[in-house]
Amino acid sequence: MSQEPDLADRVDHYGELTRSLLDSGALTTDWSEAFDAVPRAAFLPDLAWPHDMDTGTDRAVDRRTDPEDWERAVYANVPITTQWDDGKHSGSEPGRVPTSSASMPSVVTRMLADLAVFPDARVLEIGTGTGWNAGLLSARLGDRCVVTVEVDETVAVSARAALARLGLRPKVVCGDGGEGHPDEAPYDRVIVTAGVRQLPAAWLEQTRPGGLIVAPWGTHYSDEDALVRLTVADDGSASGPFLRPLEFMKLRAQRLDWRRFGNHVGEYPGDAAETETSVSLSDLGEDRRFLGPKFVLGLCVPDCAHVVNSGEDSSTVWFFDMTEGSRSWASVVFRTGARPATVHQSGPRKLWDEVSGALEWWRERGSPGLGSFGLTVLPDGTHRPWLAEPDHPVPSFAG
Incomplete structure (x- = not known):
């Protein structure tokens, strides 16, 4: 009992x-x-x-x-x-x-x-x-x-x-x-x-004009969510600011299945192009949650998932293209106490170039925090993140 x-x-x-x-x-x-x-x-x-x-x-x-x-x-x-x-x-x-x-x-x-x-x-x-x-x-x-x-x-x-x-x-x-x-x-x-990666049209359709939708939203770039508060307009769109970072279990229908990337990388690095970068793990925000640029990188580099494999002497950051039928990928190997890091990229999308370009864009604007950004969702399901105002869309670095 x-x-x-x-x-x-x-x-x-x-x-x-x-x-x-x-x-x-x-x-x-x-x-x-x-x-x-x-x-x-x-x-x-x-x-x-x-x-x-x-x-x-x-x-x-x-x-x-x-x-x-x-x-x-x-x-x-x-x-x-x-x-x-x-x-x-x-x-x-x-x-x-x-x-x-x-x-x-x-x-x-x-x-x-x-x-x-x-x-x-x-x-x-x-x-x-x-x-x-x-x-x-x-x-x-x-x-x-x-x-x-x-x-x-x-x-x-x-x-x-x-x-x-x-x-x-x-x-x-x-x-x-x-x-x-x-x-x-x-x-x-x-x-x-629940954390969402795509706001379903049904939620907008079922909210009266002037009504609010409060939801943890993010991208598949990372698990990090941000609470967004959207006001539904007469035309069926919804727009509003990100309020603060948080993390929720993801909506079951929108969970990321990592098995989808099983065929992206064959023999490593194979014929992937090799370059170097002075960017560090810390620059990417991998050493802290919610305080670095990871959420913003997800806004600027759509349809990209990434994961860090940490080892004793090095860490490898992997990037995978989520676009249907694509097998583009990139990896960056960071060795403890050594620079530069080694970059490999394969496929039509140069994912590391996109990520590093987005990082540079963010820095050039003074590294704005999450609260400076917002989101607009159109009736057709299009998601448009923005900086400061809805008419200042965040650029997409997708090639």
């Missing part, structure tokens, strides 16, 4: 989290009543895996064997994995790929503030997950105003049950979030709790 933590302990842990979020500004006072009424712990399973932000590791906490440890973990300001490997994982050890989670409370509350809801606003949520976010929305706006879509049936059933235990009954739909939910459209607000 599951042991329940002492009520006083629960209130203390939750109160500490609430005070911390209020003091930091992550939780705004207009959301505090809903936050008090809808505790995070009510949506988390007995066995879960909090993520240590400093070490990048996950550990198991189990309410059945150590309720106090579990209580501390679920009210800490950390993300918690609740499902691994699309539900195919078993046991208490972490799985291979996290596929459902409870986001950091500070991320949840800041995104809700960015949503700028108002009384009776109709909200579509993409990615129900544990159901906590939908619960907060329902407590603030009322059940009839909230529709949430979850692709995984097991996850959707669990979220619906957790919501019902608190007396909350938003509409929980099991389906492809990329299709939205047209039956209840139009919506005043759309909030997305």
